Amino acid sequence: MIKRIIIYLSISLVFGFLFYYLTANLIFSIAIAIIYLVFFSSFYEIKYRRYKIIIRKTRECIQFINNFIITLSVNNSINTTFQTLSSSFSNELIEQINSINHLSDEEKIMYLEYYFVSPLYSVFTKLLKQYIEEGGNIIDNTHLLIFDTRIVEEDLNNFLSISFRKVFQFGLMWAICFIILIITKFALGNYYMKIQEMEYFPFSILIFFLLFLTCLYLLLSHFLDLRFINEEIKNEKPEK
Numbered sequence: 001m002i003k004r005i006i007i008y009l010s011i012s013l014v015f016g017f018l019f020y021y022l023t024a025n026l027i028f029s030i031a032i033a034i035i036y037l038v039f040f041s042s043f044y045e046i047k048y049r050r051y052k053i054i055i056r057k058t059r060e061c062i063q064f065i066n067n068f069i070i071t072l073s074v075n076n077s078i079n080t081t082f083q084t085l086s087s088s089f090s091n092e093l094i095e096q097i098n099s100i101n102h103l104s105d106e107e108k109i110m111y112l113e114y115y116f117v118s119p120l121y122s123v124f125t126k127l128l129k130q131y132i133e134e135g136g137n138i139i140d141n142t143h144l145l146i147f148d149t150r151i152v153e154e155d156l157n158n159f160l161s162i163s164f165r166k167v168f169q170f171g172l173m174w175a176i177c178f179i180i181l182i183i184t185k186f187a188l189g190n191y192y193m194k195i196q197e198m199e200y201f202p203f204s205i206l207i208f209f210l211l212f213l214t215c216l217y218l219l220l221s222h223f224l225d226l227r228f229i230n231e232e233i234k235n236e237k238p239e240k
Helices: 002-023 026-075 078-088 091-098 105-111 119-134 143-188 190-196 201-223 228-239
Strands: none
Touching: 002 026, 002 143, 002 201, 026 078, 026 091, 026 119, 026 143, 026 201, 078 105, 105 119, 119 143, 143 190, 143 201, 143 228
């Protein structure tokens, strides 16, 4: 968290200094630095935290389900399976389980539905209850669920790959725009100094900086929102 705040502050200062370099307007430069700092430390930080949690819990949920099904098919004991897998749990999952130590292993597994908050895990608990009550082959009972976990993991990986590429392209495009502004100041020389003295000039550069921030907001709003994963699963279930 502290490292990210330092990064946000550094980025904001860079944009503030760049604005001052282009306009020599101290007040607007400070305003830009503050606006960018607020944007990154509030909107982006909140989105980023949720983004990381969803990715971590989605992957953890898929791993838990697949490992549990495979291990259970070998030893046919829910308690033994849970104890065997507990050594590979994340610190967050261990902390969650420690808070419900008064429950039995079966109850803990069912309770973890509140931890993962995933339609995949809800289906898993229903199939597990069916297995406990009726028996049968756990692999046969859950083969559609295993297939769904693979689809979700593939969709997540594809989305992350596309989003990284699009963000890189976005950053490259806008970096070129800012570089052009810097080169323009060098190229125009004294003529740029005369333009800089015009009353409307700082406002035009301000609009440019705010336009960039608006585009960045729209981009991050889309690529940091992973709720589509759970919505996709919910939409698929009725068809099956």
